Amino acid sequence: MAEPWLSADDIANHLGITKDTVYAWIAEKGMPAHKIGRLWKFQVSEVDEWVRRAGASDTDSSDSTRGRG
Template sequence: MDSEFLTAEEVAEYLRLPLSTVYKLVQDKRLPGFKVGKHWRFRKDTIQKWIKDQESKNEPADEK
């Protein structure tokens, strides 16, 4: 994964999720991505920021 951009398949592998879940999350605007023609693309740094944001949402209030 040396590219700045990831495919949906690479995001699924990176997050260890089924590809169908990645498509559902991005279509529901819960995962940041954009379409190029009929293909989804994701910025690697945006996915990493999204992961950090998800982690902080799930921290107990006393740990923040």
């Protein structure tokens, strides 16, 4: 069975962050996301692998998302 596509709200809940942080990570850190029409969709396996590779790490001291998630 195919993995379901999740919304920005769903992936934010999965990661324990805000939806604003999700959008910031797409733009600033290359979080894996797929734009379908106007909506961003996510697969948990892709996002979890990205997090494991330290994609969400705070390596940039100017990161505007720090402390918001």
